[in-house]
Amino acid sequence: MQIAKKYLTEGLIQLTILLSLIGVRVDIDSYLSGYYSPLIEINLGPSSAYTQTPFHSLRDNLDGYSVHPKCPELDYFFASRRLLDEVRNLGSPRFPTQLNAWLVHQVSATDKADCGPSTSNNTDTSSGLESSGDEASRDSEHLLDRGQDVCQTPAERGQGPCNAGACGALKEESDAKVKEEEEPAPLTQLAHSSTLEHESLLEGITSLNIPPSIDIDQHWSNLLSLSVTDLDDLDSLVSGRVSDIDSDITSAISQDVSLHDAMVTNSVSERAEPRPDTQQRRILFRMESTSSSHSDVSPGMALGLAALPFASVCNLTGNGALGGCLDEAVFEQINQLGLEGLDTMDTQLMDCLEGIDPQVLEDLDSDSGLSLESSSGGPVSPGSSEMSSSSSSYCEDECGATGYSSEVESVPPKSITDYTTSWAPIDLSESVWHDHSYSSPALFHPPPVTFPHKGIKEEPLSDDEGPFSDEREMSRDELRARAMFIPFSVLQIVNMPVEEFLEVLDGQGFSPEQVTLLRDIRRRGKNKLAAQNCRKRKLDAITGLQEEVERLHAQRDRLLREKHLTAKTMGAVGQQIKQLTRDVLARLRDDSGQPLNPERFTLQCGANGRVVVQPVRRPAVSTSTGNKTDKRKKEKKQ
DNA sequence: GGCTCTTGTCATGAT
DNA sequence: TGATCATGACAAGAG
Numbered sequence: 001m002q003i004a005k006k007y008l009t010e011g012l013i014q015l016t017i018l019l020s021l022i023g024v025r026v027d028i029d030s031y032l033s034g035y036y037s038p039l040i041e042i043n044l045g046p047s048s049a050y051t052q053t054p055f056h057s058l059r060d061n062l063d064g065y066s067v068h069p070k071c072p073e074l075d076y077f078f079a080s081r082r083l084l085d086e087v088r089n090l091g092s093p094r095f096p097t098q099l100n101a102w103l104v105h106q107v108s109a110t111d112k113a114d115c116g117p118s119t120s121n122n123t124d125t126s127s128g129l130e131s132s133g134d135e136a137s138r139d140s141e142h143l144l145d146r147g148q149d150v151c152q153t154p155a156e157r158g159q160g161p162c163n164a165g166a167c168g169a170l171k172e173e174s175d176a177k178v179k180e181e182e183e184p185a186p187l188t189q190l191a192h193s194s195t196l197e198h199e200s201l202l203e204g205i206t207s208l209n210i211p212p213s214i215d216i217d218q219h220w221s222n223l224l225s226l227s228v229t230d231l232d233d234l235d236s237l238v239s240g241r242v243s244d245i246d247s248d249i250t251s252a253i254s255q256d257v258s259l260h261d262a263m264v265t266n267s268v269s270e271r272a273e274p275r276p277d278t279q280q281r282r283i284l285f286r287m288e289s290t291s292s293s294h295s296d297v298s299p300g301m302a303l304g305l306a307a308l309p310f311a312s313v314c315n316l317t318g319n320g321a322l323g324g325c326l327d328e329a330v331f332e333q334i335n336q337l338g339l340e341g342l343d344t345m346d347t348q349l350m351d352c353l354e355g356i357d358p359q360v361l362e363d364l365d366s367d368s369g370l371s372l373e374s375s376s377g378g379p380v381s382p383g384s385s386e387m388s389s390s391s392s393s394y395c396e397d398e399c400g401a402t403g404y405s406s407e408v409e410s411v412p413p414k415s416i417t418d419y420t421t422s423w424a425p426i427d428l429s430e431s432v433w434h435d436h437s438y439s440s441p442a443l444f445h446p447p448p449v450t451f452p453h454k455g456i457k458e459e460p461l462s463d464d465e466g467p468f469s470d471e472r473e474m475s476r477d478e479l480r481a482r483a484m485f486i487p488f489s490v491l492q493i494v495n496m497p498v499e500e501f502l503e504v505l506d507g508q509g510f511s512p513e514q515v516t517l518l519r520d521i522r523r524r525g526k527n528k529l530a531a532q533n534c535r536k537r538k539l540d541a542i543t544g545l546q547e548e549v550e551r552l553h554a555q556r557d558r559l560l561r562e563k564h565l566t567a568k569t570m571g572a573v574g575q576q577i578k579q580l581t582r583d584v585l586a587r588l589r590d591d592s593g594q595p596l597n598p599e600r601f602t603l604q605c606g607a608n609g610r611v612v613v614q615p616v617r618r619p620a621v622s623t624s625t626g627n628k629t630d631k632r633k634k635e636k637k638q
Numbered sequence: 639g640g641c642t643c644t645t646g647t648c649a650t651g652a653t
Numbered sequence: 654t655g656a657t658c659a660t661g662a663c664a665a666g667a668g
Contacts, residue, residue: 476646498656526657528646534660535645 477521484514493518494525588613 474482477490486493493501501522505515581603585596596613604614 523657524647527648527659530658531646531660533658538660 477524480517481521484517486510486514486518488518490521490525493521494529585613 475490481488481490481493488496488504496504501518504510505518510518582598584603585598585601588596590596600616601613602616603611605611
């Protein structure tokens, strides 16, 4: 509880500061992409392979400051910012408010006209739509809140870029349908409008002030007809259809709510189709964690902090006309949230975490690290998990080893939450996005010990450990720590911040032997990681040098070929010159009227371009003298 | 049993 | 000055 609260509070505060500092134009996505890069790596899997980037270090380095210059996340941060700036410099097409208003009217018209087919479609794929609604509801749960505020705020104010456009009309329709809680319609339409924007971007449509053509109109109508169905179902969907997860998800996936959802559902459908329902459910959770809204795992987080949903909303709107009201809505929402909202947020978050199937949580940490084949990304990153299933500890470029990291993730979440040390959440975070094991499996389940500090007792191991848990191989350091009654695992000792480590050394009443062992364990653990990094770099350097050698070989061969070709050409040209010289001299006559002997005369081209006949300068006759001098020189050398 | 590869560890210098 | 990192060297284990 405190962990989540602390984490979310930090995120909220920092995000609020950022928003307030930036001003009207909020580049939330850039900040989020930088700040939440660890989270992205959590979900996407491949983390910086051999670079030890503890989560706490990134947590405290929001804007790229104080980050290790070699930290790849820093490169990612600046790269993201640079790319974003470049995109902005290109001038992305902005959709006028009039377009959004037109879309809204189309929605309403389509709503009335296509109500029957939509409902029939709904009945045909009722389960699917319910599941689709589940997806929509999940997104709506995260997005609608923001969407509500986003559109409601400018509409109420009657000002801003969307006062007479989309937001106003959106609010009217949404008021007609859903009045009280979520108002999903505006947001869905927002999502649709953003979807249209995305598609328009893809189609190169830069200006839509002109009424769209019939094809586009029909296209929009088809798209919006789906939205009507969704709008009809949204109130019931938002009311909570978590139990409907059991329904057929694949059919739901076919009902793309928006481009955003389509991207998510398609990716899910490809994976989910051959799987049984249970796996589909699991995938559904995975999808929630892998979708663009990272807070899907914890709706409470989405409802409360809304940090990542901010990114979603901003991404949906982009530079569109709704951006202004979104910015204002973001500020207003933050103001409305307050810190008291964190309580409910924590409750929701923890309820959600508790409500999740433990198997799902286990899947999130399915890389038990019991072998070196542990994947880097875990189940949340299927691609990486499949890719990194190598027996070698060194994975591809994107993945690698972080030593004890996998030990962290193998620690049962329950026990992790029981750690109330201040660095415990850091380990929890690392447990998600570090995923490689170089240590013995026994470290994954530290023995139940009583923490001398704070009187906290570590939870005993779970039931699945069985009688073989003690038989697992333990590292020497782990054995030493056990023998010395050190209530920390090697992983914890290595990964805890130095400040916490020093506090532990000072405040836990350890004996000098224990302190020495703790320091040794920490030193060895970090050195182990360093050695792995070093070896990885060495291999990379070797690979790079080999490639360089191959490149240089190819260059040498090419130059040799050019040399031979040039020599051949020069020989041919020389022969031609000799032949021409003979011809010219044969046509010339000396004083006696005889043709010039080519062996005694030659043609020389002067600097001014004039060709003159010169007698051949034969080398000095004193060849024997030269030979003698050469011989003398050779003798001197010898 | 020797060889090779991988990995952990130590020592040492640099940051 | 201590912590951390980088790296060469060595040893142990596995195939």
